[in-house]
Amino acid sequence: MACVATLISNPAAPSLDADAVERAQRALPSAQTPVWLDPGIAADIPFTGAAENTQTDAKRALTEYVRTALGGAPIDVLLQDAGGRRKRLFLADMDSTMIGQECIDELADYIGVKREVAAITERAMRGEIEFAPALRERVALLKGLPASLADKVIAERIRLTPGAHTLVATMRKNGVYTCLVTGGFTLFTQRVAAMIGFHENRANTLVVDAGGRLTGEVTEPIFGREAKLATLIELRRRLGIAPEATLVAGDGANDIAMIEAAGLGVAYHAKPNVAKAAAARVDHGDLTALLYAQGYRRDEFVAEGAPQAGA
Incomplete structure (x- = not known):
């Protein structure tokens, strides 16, 4: 073969x-x-x-x-x-995959609870504790924060992973449908997805009170491991794309199911349990590694800052 x-x-x-x-x-x-x-x-x-x-x-x-x-x-x-190396559907996790940070940890830093929140995040991403209760516990610690603080976090703390723009722009130019999926929050994903150029995004929604402050709650049901997998299957069916024509990238435990179900599932600078579960992994390269993995040559890349084209 x-x-x-x-x-x-x-x-x-x-x-x-x-x-x-x-x-x-x-x-x-x-x-x-x-x-x-x-x-x-x-x-x-x-x-x-x-x-x-x-x-x-x-x-x-x-x-x-x-x-x-x-x-x-x-x-x-x-x-x-x-x-069949070149894929037609691309799903990616956001935190520590398409961006270099965990948004909830950065948000928590503004009220002095980053250490506590980051410790829970790390355990959840390693699969040591269940994602949904861990998320609820972290969100509860954010009660009272102004929702508008997300804009400050994005401006001051969030940095795109090297190769993010080039990866998505090149795939879109070649007719690939792209979706950002995360156990994080729409307060961030809507902005990050637009910055990178994804077609759509799926995430959790933080509950905000009439005064514009976080209530410490998240809208149920939690968007986590099973929801990510369900999104992959839904988009695949809606777009008429075969399982083997899908590409998925993620780093945490709640990415494992969709990574295993993809034609090419990549553990990207991932936690040990994720790297072990994935058939493919990227430990050293940046996000353009996902283009090389599909056989794209450097001269086929869409340069960062070039006008968005394609599907």
Whole structure:
């Protein structure tokens, strides 16, 4: 079966050289001539995999074998079937995936409870505690905060993950439907989705009183793990897109279900439990790694700041 291994390094610190590619070639069965997607940053190595190597567990084992051959170099390795790499539907988590922060933690910092809230967030994202009760507990600590503070958090604290604009703009140019899904809040997602260029966003809604302050409650039902998976299935069916033509990226425990259900589910700089569950992971590259994984060359990227086009 025709397969491909994509090697990716961080564009901010290119580390993929001919020697690394050669070592990866030697670790792959029936490896063919590499194709550079971006010299120094990303390359495809076509190879012929036995039928059993197309199964998830075998793919993981072969991926780890290639990583070992690379000697711990900061290079991501993604193995896939060669066909159908370019996806038609993209869902991504927001906090610590499309942006570098956890919005609720930053909001909590303004009233001096960031340490308490961040500790709960970390445990929930690692899957150590259930997401819904953890969210309610954190939201209760925000009672009395003005909802308008979200604008200040976005302006002063929130930074897009490198490659976010380029990833979404390039996929949209190629007809991909994009959706930002998060266990966070619409106070943030509506703005962040617009900043990056997503078609739509799904998130939780904080209850705000008549005076414009948070009540310490969140509208039920909680948008979490199952809701993210349901959104993937809903959009897939609505748009007539096959499961294998979907791409999902996330970092926390409530992303696992949708990652496992995607054609290409990527654990992006993820918690250990998520990286273990995902068939593919990006530990070193930025978000453009998701374009290289689909076989896009650097000269096919939509440059950051270019007019939005496509679907």
